[in-house]
Amino acid sequence: MQRVEVVRGVYYDSVSLMRVAQELTKIDGVIDATLNMATEANIKIMSAAGFDLSGLDLRPSDLVIAVKANEEIIDGIIAKAKEYLSNPPWKTTEISQQYFPKSLNGALSMLPEANLALISIAGQYAGDEAMECLNKGLHVMLYSDNVSLEKEIELKKIAKERGLLVMGPDCGTAVVKGIGLGFANACPLGPVGMVAAAGTGLQEVHVQLAHRGIGVLHAIGTGGRDVKEAVGGITSLMGIEALLENDDVKVIVMVGKPPAPEVEKKIFQRLVSGNKPAVLGYIGGELEGDRPPIYFCKELEETAAVTAAVVNGTDPDLARKDLNLKYEHLKELASHFGKRKGYLRGLYSGGTLCYEAQLVASKLLGPIYSNAPLDERYKLPDSLKSIGNCMVDYGEDEFTQGRLHPMMDSSFRAKRMIEEAKENEVGVILFDCVLGYGCHESPAEQLASAISQVKREVGDRIIFVGYVCGVEADPQIASSQRKILEDVGVVLADSNAQAARLACLLLQ
Amino acid sequence: MAIKDLLANGPIVVNIGIEQFYHDLKKQDAKVVHVDWRPSALKSDLLSKLRKLREGGAN
Amino acid sequence: MRGDFHLKERYKKTCNLILDGWRFSLVLDYKDMGPRSLLVDSLDDVADNLLIDSKNLKVPVIYDPNIPQASSIPRRWDALFREWYMLLDDELEVLLFTLDNDGYDALVGLGPGSTPAGDDFLTGMHIALRWMGHNFENVISFRNLESRTTWFSSCMLYDAACGLTWYRSKKLLEALSRGADGEVEDALNELMSTGHTSGRAWISGFFHAVSVCNSFS
Incomplete structure (x- = not known):
């Protein structure tokens, strides 16, 4: 049976809510437990998970505790949830016994030399907080999404006047002098400077460069909307300017979806006059034909391969050829594993990785449905229900409002794997597993338990193809995460582009 | 501080929001302070109580 | 220091004793020092009606509990x-x-x-x-x-x-x-x-x- 309890007018951060839910589901007899602020999106997700919330007068500031459990324990579980909220069992660690100031001013009195604010509070508050930080002379990295376009433009214009950077909104990753901010991999330092309008795009190029022995000194995130016409690439251009000025940066890499034509032109012109080698990785872009020292790429791994060649002074075209050979080789690998019948289902935590996978797959399998599709005609009416060949980006707003980003908690995605496998027409499930600072301590474990459950239920009918975006030095250790997935029979690829190709080849 | 200086000195961070980011910066030996942020609605609720307290001159 | 201390509370790193209504403490960690406390090596032998002979203490005083006067606060x-x-x-x-x-x-x-x-x-x-x-x-x-x-x-x-x-x-x-x-x-x-x-x-x-x-x- 299920029980739903509403607690009004309280504020808990999403991490606490997640941890309480996790603690509850560990208890014997609990089938499912979830704690969410009652936003529209959460209500929908909870209803889809089978909780009956009808007839409740819910407001976004309400906390909903919903539990499915055996009848005899259910009252106790609700009580337990409340107990955990007011007195978390994990609060006994040293971590939460630290003194944290409650305001920006208080924080600055403790660290007056601060130069950057990393803001990850709910979008409706984040814009104002960012403005306060700019007023204090701080550069801003705005991890939060759901900040309005008007606010973004206002912030960036003011910042520009003062010579300050606004990275974001919706900027998940940045690297400044080798220090990772938000979601970032522990890659080596080196001569590359990046500007990225795509969080996991930045991570993938960062990681792929590290695999090729190339380090990155700075990676400036801009947020996806920066290169749209309305914002005009303010942060991208400021970032490029700073990297051109910086003598330690020898090669500039730009990563993101293709900018608006006007913005693209400005970026290109600045780079031409800047006279530093540059690689423009516009994912799914139209531009062809390198104009040394400026190179154009369409995929993330290609961007890294070409950049490595430019840094090493080898031929970028040769690097592309090598990569294509590798991609050809995937066909043999696919026949080795045996072709499957049915649909491809991609479940992604990284937005750019999902986007790139759609680009690859649409060329091989035709149109791909998604909650964030390449072509609006193939937009999923309901993100929770797949259609045909389909890829779901769990980093989209409908999944992240009031809950943790999928890179911090894969449990939601893991449950979806089990759901997908119930459909007889599904042949391949494709997914990413992103590592690094900020990410879950072991995403592979969260996914692996779902995968082994699927294997038990449907045997070999479905093949799982995965990609672990990470390096050995990451807190999760890439090789251990790979092993966890390999042990449950996942076929792992060396890059996101390769994983997507292999998944398609397994169906063709 | 100019962008140039930010890149030259490295980030010295005020982290507002997700506590995990604070701990990950500490792991990288970055200088960082975390703000235990609450929505201003909650703060103003506390503030109004405080104001009443001052006006009443509690003793 | 000499007298009939009664053992009032025993914690992992602290024992609180009482004498004439006042709290006295034996502590293992110097960070737990306060007024009328002694730093000791072990709390194992602490029992009721404890006698402490100051002559047997290795470190008689290491903490001054007096509140200093602030000259000015930045x-x-x-x-x-x-x-x-x-x-x-x-x-x-x-x-x-x-x-x-x-x-x-x-x-x-x-x-x-x-x-x-x-x-x-x-x-x-x-x-x-x-x-x-x-x-x-x-x-x-x-x-x-x-x-x-x-x-x-x-x-x-x-x-x-x-x-x-x-x-x-x-x-x-x-x-x-x-x-x-x-x-x-x-x-x-x-x-x-x-x-x-x-x-x-x-x-x-x-x-x-x-x-x-x-x-x-």
Whole structure:
């Protein structure tokens, strides 16, 4: 049976809510437990998970505790949830016994030399907080999404006047002098400077460069909307300017979806006059034909391969050829594993990785449905229900409002794997597993338990193809995460582009 | 501080929001302070109580 | 020091003894030192009616509990002090509510545990007032204090009023006066590690008193 309890007018951060839910589901007899602020999106997700919330007068500031459990324990579980909220069992660690100031001013009195604010509070508050930080002379990295376009433009214009950077909104990753901010991999330092309008795009190029022995000194995130016409690439251009000025940066890499034509032109012109080698990785872009020292790429791994060649002074075209050979080789690998019948289902935590996978797959399998599709005609009416060949980006707003980003908690995605496998027409499930600072301590474990459950239920009918975006030095250790997935029979690829190709080849 | 200086000195961070980011910066030996942020609605609720307290001159 | 100490409370790192109504403590960790405490190597032999012979102590005195006088407090911490009420959220909001309605005296004994959070708040407050050289006699009534709160808390409040404090709070006073980077943060973290809400309530009371005094100066 299920029980739903509403607690009004309280504020808990999403991490606490997640941890309480996790603690509850560990208890014997609990089938499912979830704690969410009652936003529209959460209500929908909870209803889809089978909780009956009808007839409740819910407001976004309400906390909903919903539990499915055996009848005899259910009252106790609700009580337990409340107990955990007011007195978390994990609060006994040293971590939460630290003194944290409650305001920006208080924080600055403790660290007056601060130069950057990393803001990850709910979008409706984040814009104002960012403005306060700019007023204090701080550069801003705005991890939060759901900040309005008007606010973004206002912030960036003011910042520009003062010579300050606004990275974001919706900027998940940045690297400044080798220090990772938000979601970032522990890659080596080196001569590359990046500007990225795509969080996991930045991570993938960062990681792929590290695999090729190339380090990155700075990676400036801009947020996806920066290169749209309305914002005009303010942060991208400021970032490029700073990297051109910086003598330690020898090669500039730009990563993101293709900018608006006007913005693209400005970026290109600045780079031409800047006279530093540059690689423009516009994912799914139209531009062809390198104009040394400026190179154009369409995929993330290609961007890294070409950049490595430019840094090493080898031929970028040769690097592309090598990569294509590798991609050809995937066909043999696919026949080795045996072709499957049915649909491809991609479940992604990284937005750019999902986007790139759609680009690859649409060329091989035709149109791909998604909650964030390449072509609006193939937009999923309901993100929770797949259609045909389909890829779901769990980093989209409908999944992240009031809950943790999928890179911090894969449990939601893991449950979806089990759901997908119930459909007889599904042949391949494709997914990413992103590592690094900020990410879950072991995403592979969260996914692996779902995968082994699927294997038990449907045997070999479905093949799982995965990609672990990470390096050995990451807190999760890439090789251990790979092993966890390999042990449950996942076929792992060396890059996101390769994983997507292999998944398609397994169906063709 | 100019962008140039930010890149030259490295980030010295005020982290507002997700506590995990604070701990990950500490792991990288970055200088960082975390703000235990609450929505201003909650703060103003506390503030109004405080104001009443001052006006009443509690003793 | 010689006498019939009765063992009152035994914790992992501390034993609290009582003599003539006063608390005395034996502690394993120097950071737990306070007024009338001794640093010892082991608590294993501590039993009721304990006799302590000062001649047998290796380190007779290592902690001076007297609250120093603040010469001046660097203004850089003002914003931190002003956060005092924000520390009273969640389970501590009852303190703010009570303070609002009934004043300081109503905080005595408020909250669960052996040092109710209200007492922690008031202790922090008295130490701040002492430190800043202000008069505090009318803040709360000390009459029958021991009947209004726990034994440990009442001793703690008397001590604060007499100008005595604990190692961790003294560290904070020193760090604030010096204004050195990181020291204040460390000292606050140390204070936070004393009990679930104790440290937070203490800091809140301390900040409250300083910010009230600052706003008059």
